[in-house]
Amino acid sequence: MIASLDLAEILEETDRLTQxxxxxEEVKHYRICKQRLQQDEEAQKLIKRFVQKKEQYEEVERFGRFHPDYDRIKKEMRQLKRELDLNESVANFKKAERKLEAILIEISEKIAYAVSDTIKVPTGNPFFDQLGCGGGGCSGGCGSCGNH
Known part of the structure; x- marks a missing residue:
């Protein structure tokens, strides 16, 4: 029964933290940027073209350089990606998304490390998450991250 009460209290605190x-301000800004991106017709056309090109790329990538259209589609994909990255609505949304992600990772780290400093926390960076070192993924054992 005590464990159930503790769990209920933890869940209540979680709800408060969520609220x-x-x-x-970061979530408000993120939502504004997301809405602007969704309403930006040019950005939506670019996203649609990019998704279509990505599907083509995935198809030719199965054969790699042996596919006759591999180099052309790869080049077109890079060009579309660059156009997307330079679009103001897309860039603002990505910036807001990264900032919010950093905050959520920091919160996750604080909660995890309050329990134990050896808990691995996904950082959103696959390089560090695989190593179990650096950023929030540090397990404390490698010594190269400088956190311990």
Missing amino acids: LILRS
Whole structure:
């Protein structure tokens, strides 16, 4: 019974934390950027073209350089990606998304490390997550991350 009460209290605190996060300026900014991106016709056309080109790329990538259209589609994909990255709505959304992600990772780290400093926390960076070192993924054992 005591464990159930503790769990209920933890869940209540989690709900409070969630509400604080949802009311934060970063979430508000993220939502504004997302809405602007969704309403930006040029950005939506670019996204649609990019998704189509990505599907083509995945198809030819199965054969790699042996596919006759591999180099052309790869080049077109890079060009579309660059256009997307330079689009103001896309760039603003990605920036807001990265900032919010960093905050959520920091919160996750604080919670995890309050339990134990050897808990691995996904950082969103596959390089560090695979190593189990660096950023939030540090397990404390490698010594190269400088966190321990």
